[in-house]
Amino acid sequence: MVSTEYERRIAARFAGFDQDGNGYIDREDFNAATKAVLAEFDTAARSDKGQALYVGAEAFWQGMAGIADRDGDQRITREEFVNGAVKRLRDNPDRFGEIARPFLHAALAVADTDGDGAATVEEAVRVLRALGVPDGAAAVAAAALDTDADGRIGETEVVTSFARYFTVPE
Numbered sequence: 753m754v755s756t757e758y759e760r761r762i763a764a765r766f767a768g769f770d771q772d773g774n775g776y777i778d779r780e781d782f783n784a785a786t787k788a789v790l791a792e793f794d795t796a797a798r799s800d801k802g803q804a805l806y807v808g809a810e811a812f813w814q815g816m817a818g819i820a821d822r823d824g825d826q827r828i829t830r831e832e833f834v835n836g837a838v839k840r841l842r843d844n845p846d847r848f849g850e851i852a853r854p855f856l857h858a859a860l861a862v863a864d865t866d867g868d869g870a871a872t873v874e875e876a877v878r879v880l881r882a883l884g885v886p887d888g889a890a891a892v893a894a895a896a897l898d899t900d901a902d903g904r905i906g907e908t909e910v911v912t913s914f915a916r917y918f919t920v921p922e
Contacts, residue, residue, distance in 0.1 A: 759834050766833045769816075771884065777816070777828040782809040782855075785883055792882035793862050801862050808855035815851025849915030856910045870904035873897075 769777045771784040786809045787797070795802050820828045820836025828836070840847065863875040871879070873894045880890035897905045897913050 763830060763834045766830050768884065769828075769833070775830070777820075777833065778826060779810070779813050782813040785809065788882040788884075789859055789862055789879055792878050793865070795862050801858065805855070805858040805862055808858035812852050812855040819847075819851070846915060849911040852914050853907070853911050856914060857907055860905070860907055860910060868904075870906045873903060873905065876905050 766777070767773075769781055771781040771788075783806070786805050789795075790797055790802050790805060795805075797803070797806065817826065817828065819840050820832045822832050822836070859879055860871050863871040863879050865875060876894035876897055877887075877890045880893055881887060885893060894905070897909055899909050899913070
């Protein structure tokens with residue numbers, strides 16, 4: 753795949769983070785994502801799980817801003833996202849998974865309604881829909897996260913898949 757194709761794919765990922773559709777990614781987008789997941793699972797923001805999700809979202813935002821917010825204005829434009837992702841993530845795809853890990857860990861804990869340490873595929877679909885992924889795409893994506901086909905999605909599966917999705921190797 754040529755670099756421009758890679759850049760096009762990364763640019764398409766931008767919309768998933770721009771929760772309010774205002775043309776840039778900022779802390780509010782991460783807060784909106786957190787609120788949506790908590791609402792989907794009827795989890796209070798002040799609960800331990802709710803607080804962990806907010807802390808994870810903040811860590812994710814800080815990590816992403818460190819990678820992509822080149823002008824330091826606390827907003828990531830589409831151009832900054834593409835350039836930050838292309839330059840930094842392609843060279844170190846595991847880095848993106850690691851900055852996302854606290855949020856993904858906390859989101860799995862919220863979705864894990866039976867407390868066994870993993871989410872079901874159906875629970876993962878609910879998380880993805882809360883984050884704005886259309887129903888059909890959410891079902892396909894959640895099924896793909898279950899890499900060992902056991903009906904359960906654990907943190908390792910999510911972090912690995914997440915990093916792969918956003919770094920799209922050539």
